[in-house]
Amino acid sequence: MDKANKSxxxxxxxxxxxLAHPTRLWIVDQLASSERCVCEFVNEVDxxxxxxxxxxxxxxxAGIVADDKRGNKVFYKLIMPCTRQFxxxxxxxxxxxxxxxxxxxxxxx
Amino acid sequence: MDKANKSxxxxxxxxxxxLAHPTRLWIVDQLASSERCVCEFVNEVDxxxxxxxxxxxxxxxAGIVADDKRGNKVFYKLIMPCTRQFxxxxxxxxxxxxxxxxxxxxxxx
DNA sequence: TGAGTATTTGGCAAAATTACCAAATATTGG
DNA sequence: CCAATATTTGGTAATTTTGCCAAATACTCA
Numbered sequence: 001m002d003k004a005n006k007s008x009x010x011x012x013x014x015x016x017x018x019l020a021h022p023t024r025l026w027i028v029d030q031l032a033s034s035e036r037c038v039c040e041f042v043n044e045v046d047x048x049x050x051x052x053x054x055x056x057x058x059x060x061x062a063g064i065v066a067d068d069k070r071g072n073k074v075f076y077k078l079i080m081p082c083t084r085q086f087x088x089x090x091x092x093x094x095x096x097x098x099x100x101x102x103x104x105x106x107x108x109x
Numbered sequence: 110m111d112k113a114n115k116s117x118x119x120x121x122x123x124x125x126x127x128l129a130h131p132t133r134l135w136i137v138d139q140l141a142s143s144e145r146c147v148c149e150f151v152n153e154v155d156x157x158x159x160x161x162x163x164x165x166x167x168x169x170x171a172g173i174v175a176d177d178k179r180g181n182k183v184f185y186k187l188i189m190p191c192t193r194q195f196x197x198x199x200x201x202x203x204x205x206x207x208x209x210x211x212x213x214x215x216x217x218x
Numbered sequence: 219t220g221a222g223t224a225t226t227t228g229g230c231a232a233a234a235t236t237a238c239c240a241a242a243t244a245t246t247g248g
Numbered sequence: 249c250c251a252a253t254a255t256t257t258g259g260t261a262a263t264t265t266t267g268c269c270a271a272a273t274a275c276t277c278a
Binding site: 005006009010011012013014015016017019020021022023024025026029063080082083085086087089090091092093094097 | 114115118119120121122123124125126128129130131132133134135138172189191192194195196198199200201202203206
Binding site: 037038039042049050052053054056057069071072073074 | 225
């Protein structure tokens with residue numbers, strides 16, 4: 001693996017890393033339907049204001065969301081819509097795994 | 110966000126977390142075309158035997174790859190093929206970002 | 219201007235990740 | 249069985265991530 005290749009993989013890994021957190025994933029899911037302001041998230045997530053803000057900052061840094069300040073609120077929107085497809089992909093795999101586990105259990109009965 | 114929801118997001122985040130490392134991403138890319146044995150990776154990645162083995166273990170744990178021991182070699186194969194589509198998604202976003210950066214630079218000239 | 223609301227930032231401690239080395243395990247072939 | 253090869257596992261130090269608190273910043277409205 002040469003140097004150019006290495007940094008290319010690092011760039012992609014950085015996007016994945018930004019998505020790889022339950023709260024951030026949930027945020028992305030929320031943003032899939034429409035933009036939201038930070039205050040809306042804080043009410044629904046069991047975490048500090050500052051924690052939510054930092055999660056959003058991670059997503060923004062990775063190029064997954066963009067922010068837009070209007071009044072004293074900051075609205076975030078998804079600018080990497082294809083994450084949605086990927087979630088479907090992961091979901092189907094997780095469902096398969098769950099089904100496989102169930103089947104394995106039933107064989108032991 | 111209720112408890113069931115929370116653990117569902119955690120499960121998906123775990124898959125993403127497993128993918129979120131340059132070396133692991135590279136491994137997944139290699140496995141996209143065909144199965145490989147650990148020894149093949151070690152020669153190409155600039156890392157210790159044990160490091161590669163642990164990366165593979167992370168991917169396996171996440172349900173992304175499966176292993177198959179034949180002789181004294183262990184072969185790994187991709188069992189979550191849709192990761193490929195997602196990489197395309199990420200790549201297109203990264204290309205857009207690069208293009209945007211270039212455009213921004215040119216505006217300053 | 220000043221109080222109130224919304225959000226970000228800095229600091230810090232706890233937890234998780236990473237990568238190396240050394241040692242253990244498994245398998246093949248002589 | 250023994251030596252050689254392939255891989256995994258345990259231990260550990262360095263680095264990164266996470267999440268809270270407190271403080272700073274930004275904006276609105278009276």
